[in-house]
Amino acid sequence: MDASLRTTPHRPAARAAERSRLRLVVIQTLALTLFVTLLARLWFLQVAEGEDYAAMAADQSVRDIVVQPQRGLVVDAQGRPLVANRLSWVVSVDRSVLAKLAADERGKLVARVADAVEMKASEVEAKLVDCGKENAEVGTCWNGTAFQPVPVATDVDQAVALRVLEQPEDYPGVVAEQQNVRSYPSPFGVNAAHVLGYLSPITADEFAQAKAKDDRSVNGASVVGRAGVEKQYDAWLRGMPGYKRVSVDHMGRVKGDDSQVEATPGDTLVTTVDAKVQAVVEKELARSIAKQRTIVDSVTGRKFVADSGAAVVMEAKTGRIVAMASAPTYDPEVWVDGISSKELARLYSEEAGTPLLSRATQGQFAPGSTWKPFMSAAALGNGYSTDTRLPCASSYRVGNRDFKNHESGAYGVIGFAKALEVSCNTFFYRIGHDYWKKYGSDVSDVDAKDPLVEGAKDFGFGATTGVDLPGEASGRIADRTWKRSYYESQKDYYCGISNKPRDSETSDFLYRFSREFCIEGFAYRAGDAVNFAIGQGDTLVTPLQLARGYAAIANGGTLYEPRVAKAVVSPEGEVLQEIAPKVQGTVSTSKKALTFLDNALKGVSTAGTMAWKLGGFPTDEIPIRSKTGTAEVYGKQSTGWVASYSEDYVVVMMISQAGTGSGATGDSIAKIYETLYGVVDGEAKGAKAAVPGTTPNANLPRFSADGTILPPLVEKGKSR
Structure with missing residues (x-):
């Protein structure tokens, strides 16, 4: 057989072996490539970015x-x-x-x-x-x-x-x-x-x-x-x-x-608070409330409810708050460990007297006769004079209604000083009615002039005082604008009642009131004007507003923004910011009229409605000016006020549903002044005064390096 024919069958096997070797080379190359890539990646992670990943791992721990x-x-x-x-x-x-x-x-x-x-x-x-x-x-x-x-x-x-x-x-x-x-x-x-x-x-x-x-x-x-x-x-x-x-x-x-x-x-x-004065004010407010709750109200025949009250002591010449108390109060410790829902509900509860409400800055009350000095100031700048004489009868008729004296009897023809001294309502009724007849007998005229309203606003009423405490109430001036606004907000409700036949759930009084309100609830009538003149009706003030107003009479007409803070000091004792008194405005009342009012209010303390509570106080040495007030509140007992001031301090106290002003708070007002001036057995002893030097110190406490806080240095020549 030919040799070429014997080798032909082996050629396919050779080609197969060659392909296998080629595949192996490819696989080896791929494996080597993957291995090199893995090494490169490991190098990148561990060397190139190793520090960053180490930091991230540490951060996670x-x-x-x-x-x-x-x-x-x-x-x-x-x-x-x-x-x-x-x-x-x-x-x-x-x-x-x-x-x-x-x-x-x-x-x-x-x-x-x-x-x-x-x-x-x-x-x-x-x-x-x-x-x-x-x-x-x-x-x-x-x-x-x-x-x-x-x-x-x-x-x-x-x-x-x-x-x-x-x-x-x-x-x-x-x-x-x-x-x-x-x-x-x-x-x-x-x-x-x-x-x-x-x-x-x-x-x-x-x-x-x-x-x-x-x-x-x-x-x-x-x-x-x-x-x-x-x-x-x-x-x-x-x-x-x-x-x-x-x-x-x-x-x-x-x-x-x-x-x-x-x-x-x-x-x-x-x-600016003095703890010693604050303690006395709180105790006296609580004592007066407790005392009134034991006394029977001759009007209602029930014991006085005396449900709440407030007191303010202010520097007359700066507006700084020396003490301020409100009742009922609460223990601030209840918030430290997280207050329970039950405790929180009680603090907001009307049944408990809403203890969270600060009556001094947020409580709004009819001022009663404490309003009369501001009405006097307005009248003395608008046609009346210190020589004016008007009848102080037992009642004053407006239309078919008699408006009566509640705190005084009939005193004949008297002037402003006597009217303030005996708190004669009918004297001021005449003034309010006179202005209404002269400027505002058109009951629908919202823009009618009203000197008494303008005078009240001039002393800052109806607006916040600017005190450095949150949530201050603005009070309310119940003028024509307010009455119109109130009518617009309520007319749908009352007209809805009056436009339907009266049912068994609607009282006869509510039905008749709704009909009258629906027809003419916007009207500013003579009765509104005379009530305004004596601090009755819908006008409301806060105790702090009233204190600030009396301070303006005391200091010659300056309205300060009341201040509780005096300075901010760093932990190292460095004074970072002193908080100076700030003037909000000045009243337009003349200096002559303010001096006249000042003297008239002295008479209230020595011979008028507050005299029986200041009998043991040396008013000759330290004159006290004051005005009592008893505000009637529909459906409740009267609110009692005393607003007063000396050369240095304004002291105001009120108790809701507690009767007459001097009867409810007069003893406590006297005690506070005794504390301020160190009065013992009718004699003022400066060394006994609660505030060192008798009057507030302009200096700040001294802060030592070890954290000790020392009292401020007493200014020379301050003590009485």
């Missing part, structure tokens, strides 16, 4: 915890602490640890914590819920960061806190530490709750607004001022939070501190 600052002090004018801070054991729960536990273990831990701090497990659970979630309880839920341990109990016994610390295996993720909380030293037993205010946790909306403004002084776990100076001066008092970075393990448990930025304490607020 630390947590930022906010360190809340110590809130600033609030002190009185002598440097006595009114609001301070104290250390409190606080038990908190780390929710990141809690989340890694099995459901049954989580429940057992919460129950164990609740039992230790003497709470219900449901109460602890409520505190662990983030605010904004569907089941969150407002005021209870947690508004802080996710990594911050959530405080569930404050003011825990030290023994409980130590047990938590010493038994970490029983309390995983539970922290016990001492934190600063608000305290109230109460020098001389003062309360001053409505002046000082209170704190509560920041809301989600407030925190969001702060973040939008890049305000780093608050965080999700902050507490902020809600009333009083705590709210008004919150930005100064709150300080600046610090931050602590802590290392955690894979379970989120804290292993130790990594770094810390110290918190900056808040600044100290120096107030």
Whole structure:
């Protein structure tokens, strides 16, 4: 056989082997390429970007915890602490640890914590819920960061806190530490709750607004001022939070501190309040209320209800508040550990007397005869003179109605001074009626001139005083404009009643009133004008407004914005800002008329309606000007007022449903003046005065390097 024919069958096998070798080379090349790529990637991760990834890994093992600052002090004018801070054991729960536990273990831990701090497990659970979630309880839920341990109990016994610390295996993720909380030293037993205010946790909306403004002084776990100076001066008092970075393990448990930025304490607020005077004012207001509740009202035949009251002591020449009290009041301590819904409901309850309402700045009451000096000032600038004489009869007829004297009898023909001294209503009825006949007999003319209304507004009534406390009420001037506005807002309601047949649920009085109101409720009649002239009807004032008005008479016509704060001082004792008295305006009443009124009001104290309460006070040495007032309130007993002033101070006190002004508050007014001037057995002794030097000191307390606060130096030549 030919040789070429014998080799032909082996050629296909060779080609197959060659293809196999080619595939192997390709696979080896791919494998080598992948290996090189992997090595390159490992080099890139471990060498080129190794430091960045190491930092990210380290960052995952630390947590930022906010360190809340110590809130600033609030002190009185002598440097006595009114609001301070104290250390409190606080038990908190780390929710990141809690989340890694099995459901049954989580429940057992919460129950164990609740039992230790003497709470219900449901109460602890409520505190662990983030605010904004569907089941969150407002005021209870947690508004802080996710990594911050959530405080569930404050003011825990030290023994409980130590047990938590010493038994970490029983309390995983539970922290016990001492934190600063608000305290109230109460020098001389003062309360001053409505002046000082209170704190509560920041809301989600407030925190969001702060973040939008890049305000780093608050965080999700902050507490902020809600009333009083705590709210008004919150930005100064709150300080600046610090931050602590802590290392955690894979379970989120804290292993130790990594770094810390110290918190900056808040600044100290120096107030114009004198704690010794404040204590006396509070005690006297409470005493007068308690006394009136034992007395039978001759008008109603029932004991006086005396449901609320207020008192203000103000510097006559600056508008600074020396003392301010409101009743009923509340204990500011109730907010420290988180207020319960039951306690909060009581503070807002009308049945409890709405203790949160500051009667001095937010309470609005008919002024009664304390209104008459301002009506006198208006009349003396609009056609009447100090020589004017008018009849003081027992009653004055307007249309078919007799308006009577309630605090005085008939005194014949008298002038302004005597009318103020004996508080003659009919004297002022005539003036109010005279202006109404002269300028405003068109009952629908909203723009009619009214000198008495203009005079009241000139003394700042019907508008806020500008006091540095939040939530001040404006009072109300019940003039033609107000009456028209009130009619427009209420006519649909009353016309709806009158346009239907009277049913059994509608009283005859309400039905008749509704018909009259629907037809002519807008009309400003002569009766409205004469009531306005004696502080009756729908006109309302706050005790602070009245005090400011009397201060303007005392100081020659200047209307100050009342001030509670005097200065802001840093934690190191540096005066950051002095808060000087601020003039809001001046009255148009002439100096001659103001001097006349000043002398007339002295007569009220020495021979008029307040004389029987100041018999033991040295009014020759320290003249007191005063005006009593008894305001009738429909469906209630009368509101009693005394508004008064000396050369240095204005003192105003009122009690709702307590009878006549001097009868309800006169003794307390006398006691307050005795305290201010150190009167003992009818003699003024400057050394006994509550305020060192007798009159308020312009100097500030002295702040020592060790944190001690000393009284201000007494100015020479001040004491009487």
